[in-house]
Amino acid sequence: xxxxxxxxxxxxxxxxxxxxxxxxxxxxxxxxxxxxxxxxxxxxxxxxxxxxxxxxxxxxxxxxxxxxxxxxxxxxxxxxxxxxxxxxxxxxxxxxxxxxxxxxxxxxxxxxxxxxxxxxxxxxxxxxxxxxxxxxxxxxxxxxxxxxxxxxxxxxxxxxxxxxxxxxxxxxxxxxxxxxxxxxxxxxxxxxxxxxxxxxxxxxxxxxxxxxxxxxxxxxxxxxxxxxxxxxxxxxxxxxxxxxxxxxxxxxxxxxxxxxxxxxxxxxxxxxxx
Numbered sequence: 667x668x669x670x671x672x673x674x675x676x677x678x679x680x681x682x683x684x685x686x687x688x689x690x691x692x693x694x695x696x697x698x699x700x701x702x703x704x705x706x707x708x709x710x711x712x713x714x715x716x717x718x719x720x721x722x723x724x725x726x727x728x729x730x731x732x733x734x735x736x737x738x739x740x741x742x743x744x745x746x747x748x749x750x751x752x753x754x755x756x757x758x759x760x761x762x763x764x765x766x767x768x769x770x771x772x773x774x775x776x777x778x779x780x781x782x783x784x785x786x787x788x789x790x791x792x793x794x795x796x797x798x799x800x801x802x803x804x805x806x807x808x809x810x811x812x813x814x815x816x817x818x819x820x821x822x823x824x825x826x827x828x829x830x831x832x833x834x835x836x837x838x839x840x841x842x843x844x845x846x847x848x849x850x851x852x853x854x855x856x857x858x859x860x861x862x863x864x865x866x867x868x869x870x871x872x873x874x875x876x877x878x879x880x881x882x883x884x885x886x887x888x889x890x891x892x893x894x895x896x897x898x899x900x901x902x903x904x905x906x907x908x909x910x911x912x913x914x915x916x917x918x919x920x921x922x923x924x925x926x927x928x929x930x931x932x933x934x935x936x937x938x939x940x
Contacts, residue, residue: 720749754783788818822852856886906937
């Protein structure tokens with residue numbers, strides 16, 4: 667039987683890479699592709715008619731972001747910045763494009779400019795906190811998340827991300843508090859329950875960990891990391907056959923992950939080879 671002493675190591679092994687990679691943006695639904703293409707055509711036509719309108723370029727940049735055209739998005743936001751240098755919105759849009767391109771330094775600079783122009787914007791502080799988190803500047807990230815929440819206490823994503831960073835610093839009680847706040851505000855966010863479950867695992871709270879992780883995989887059945895952690899919780903509680911099935915689900919989603927294969931092999935052995 668597995669014991670709880672090894673679980674915090676699993677939390678770190680699973681959670682740190684997830685935070686380092688940042689939160690994934692949703693893939694545009696194929697049903698919306700035609701609407702996006704039509705919007706691009708419409709905004710391009712408007713720009714041809716009036717190339718000096720920054721608002722149209724900002725809107726086109728946003729549509730390019732939705733379509734995954736990061737170069738096109740960055741280009742339109744930069745044009746909008748030239749046309750409206752005192753407008754924070756194109757700086758924020760540029761930052762979003764640069765984050766997705768992996769240019770975190772450029773994104774940080776754009777966000778600093780956006781905050782210079784609009785210092786009380788909670789979304790800008792939150793996004794800068796995410797950038798600092800990806801750059802592993804945890805103290806700076808915490809500061810930005812807290813400032814975002816000071817400006818907008820109902821910003822669920824800021825509670826979620828603050829909790830995740832607090833967990834990386836070992837403040838699991840703080841993480842549980844922030845993730846619980848996020849879950850109260852936005853109960854349909856799967857990532858919140860994943861981070862909440864990881865915090866409960868680290869605190870050795872079996873029932874709460876299981877509940878949070880089960881809710882996570884209910885909302886996001888393709889979350890291999892959550893399934894992996896849930897399997898460890900089940901194994902630690904002596905439910906080896908259930909843990910094997912959960913770990914097998916994780917392996918189907920991430921077949922090239924050696925850690926999942928290793929854990930599954932050990933769980934099968936503990937379950938008597940079933």
